[in-house]
Amino acid sequence: MAISRDEVLHVARLARLELGEDEIEEYTRQLSRILEHIQKLQRLDTKDVPPTSHVLDLKNVLRADETRPGLSREEALSNAPDAVSGFFRVPKIRES
Amino acid sequence: MDSATAAEFEPVIGLEVHVELKTKSKIFCPCPTKFGAEPNTQVCPVCLGLPGVLPVLNEGAVELAVMAALALNCDIRPSSRFHRKNYFYPDLPKAYQISQYDHPLATGGWIEVGAGASRKRIGIKRLHLEEDAGKLMHEGSIETAARSLVDFNRCGVPLIEIVSEPDISSPEEAKEYLQVLKSILQYAGVSDCRMQEGSLRVDANVSVRPTGSAAFGTRTELKNIGSFRSVVRGLQYEIRRQIEVIRAGGEVLQETRHWDEQREVTVALRGKEEAHDYRYFPEPDLVPLHLDREWVESVRLKLPELPEARKRRFVSDYGLPEYDAGVLTASPSLAEFYERCVGLYGRGEGRPKTVSNWVMGELTRFLNANNIEIEEARVTPSHVVELLRLIEGGSISGKIAKAIFDRMCETGEMPSQIVRREGLGQISDESEIAAVVARVIEENPKVVGDYKSGKAQALGYLVGQVMKATGGRASPGLVNRVLRERLG
Structure with missing residues (x-):
């Protein structure tokens, strides 16, 4: 396996995912297959190839510094599970 | 430790x-x-x-x-x-x-x-x-x-x-x-x-x-x-x-x-x-x-003069001590305020340093006490320069100027208006001073006696009494001269 069970649990925790025992096994297997595939690519010599961050040959897509009204407060809060006095309200914050 | x-x-x-x-x-x-x-x-x-x-x-x-x-x-x-x-x-x-x-x-x-x-x-x-x-x-x-x-x-x-x-x-x-x-x-x-x-x-x-x-x-x-x-x-x-x-x-x-x-x-x-x-x-x-x-x-061409360069210019152009230049140029708005004051008041006879003393002293104290920036205050360079001219022309004493400084900053009223309304102008009319001097001499026979018998420092006390009676508005030089004349 290219990835350990512990690494899968670590990544799941970072993504706030709760995994069942069968899911842990399944994802360990699937992620290993992906990593093994990448390892094949890594055998290529890419010393002189610049990294590709985008497949499109685009740069400097910019907009002028101008304002436009966005959503009304009612619209902004309309999907909030909890809101009070114009604020979103969230549960107690715990350091993870 | x-x-x-x-x-x-x-x-x-x-x-x-x-x-x-x-x-x-x-x-x-x-x-x-x-x-x-x-x-x-x-x-x-x-x-x-x-x-x-x-x-x-x-x-x-x-x-x-x-x-x-x-x-x-x-x-x-x-x-x-x-x-x-x-x-x-x-x-x-x-x-x-x-x-x-x-x-x-x-x-x-x-x-x-x-x-x-x-x-x-x-x-x-x-x-x-x-x-x-x-x-x-x-x-x-x-x-x-x-x-x-x-x-x-x-x-x-x-x-x-x-x-x-x-x-x-x-x-x-x-x-x-x-x-x-x-x-x-x-x-x-x-x-x-x-x-x-x-x-x-x-x-x-x-x-x-x-x-x-x-x-x-x-x-x-x-x-x-x-x-x-x-x-x-x-x-x-x-x-x-x-x-x-x-x-x-x-x-x-x-x-x-x-x-x-x-x-x-x-x-x-x-x-x-x-x-x-x-x-x-x-x-x-x-x-x-x-x-x-x-x-x-x-973009580099759009960069304005930066604090270090302005500080050096304040030293060379206005003849300010490095310390003053550093304090005045720390914030761009204070530096601009200072330069506008000097622009109005002029550069001769140590004037840039006089402006610096007032801006670093009274003005900064006022801003700090009220926790505001200069652009939020109602005081303008014209206020400060008018105040300095009133002192320079002998219309008010430095002490009175300090006393009305905060009011001028708070209300935005021109200093000459405050002085006129509250009768704070320096008294330079000799007959007015003479009347007060006569009263002080009459009320303090013992001190007058001391002075006449050679105690020179007794004069200082009498000057102080005249200043007190005039609310600090008498011109000290004039008071001294009139007192000496009257005491012979």
Whole structure:
């Protein structure tokens, strides 16, 4: 396996995912297959190839510094599970 | 801790400063950035992180960031890109912050602190662009709050993060670095740098090592620093704490610590190593940024005179002492106020220094006491110059001028009006003075006797009585002359 069970649990925790025992096994297997595939690519010599961050040959897509009204407060809060006095309200914050 | 023990160790400090750029709109969407708006009224699907939206980079933010980098002597990288920094926190609706990682906008800058022989350069490792998060308000304190409130108006406001090299060697030097940095950024016009409004925020990395050692000790990161004063207090505390840990045979842990302003201590935040695993990866929604030399040079041409240059000019053009020039040029608005005063009052006969004394003295005292900036005050250069002319022309004494200074600043009323309305003008009418002198002589036969029998200092007492009787408005020279004449 290219990835350990512990690494899968670590990544799941970072993504706030709760995994069942069968899911842990399944994802360990699937992620290993992906990593093994990448390892094949890594055998290529890419010393002189610049990294590709985008497949499109685009740069400097910019907009002028101008304002436009966005959503009304009612619209902004309309999907909030909890809101009070114009604020979103969230549960107690715990350091993870 | 005695000083001999403290001298065994030296602190190593590096600062990370976040500064909000003064753009009209946010960095990746056209929402306004005005401070103090009603909560969640400057938001849109992009900055709320709703599904299916795309960020588009604000050209104005790029220009201000480049301006800041040039003012801080950085090299602008010809190519930079954006990364996602992933973490969960309620002020960050996308669960990632768009920032820059291994290809920042600029690197390798410096600023200078200290004077004379102790002048030194503090390196700036990097300067990069990123988006601000929303603002959280806790129902109670962060530890005990049952729930928290979120305002996303600030979410997406453009920020630059300026990371210094670990070149700072004392809490006081850290404060000076910040003062110089703030001054340069204000001059460059990239930010208000108002710490109380959060447009300038500071985190500090600090470690200690045996004095003279080349290796670094383990560092801690200090957060929640609310003012330049707490930078000094927080660092002093943390340095003392680390030295005590080491002297007790312990080990300093690499951790983030919260500065508790009330208790004046630093507290370790609970957190596991995972909290710092941000899993940066290139932001696929933003294309790379290429800045060509020519464009960068066109931005450089827009840079105004910076504080150091203006300070040198104040010394050479106005003949001011270096100290005065430094104080007056620390903020661009105060420097401009000063120059406008001198422009009105003139440069002859030590006038620039007289203006400097009043601006650094009374005016600065008034601004500090009211906790306002010069542009928020009602006093103008015309007020100050009119006041100085009243003193120069003998219409009022310096003492009276100081007495009406605050009123002039508060109400915006011209000093001549105040003087006229309240009858504060200096009495230079000899017959009026003579009448008071006669009364004082009559009321103080014993002192008059003393003077006549040779006690010269008795005259001072009589002068004082005349000044008192006229509410300080009599011209002291005139009083002296009239008294001597009458006493023969």
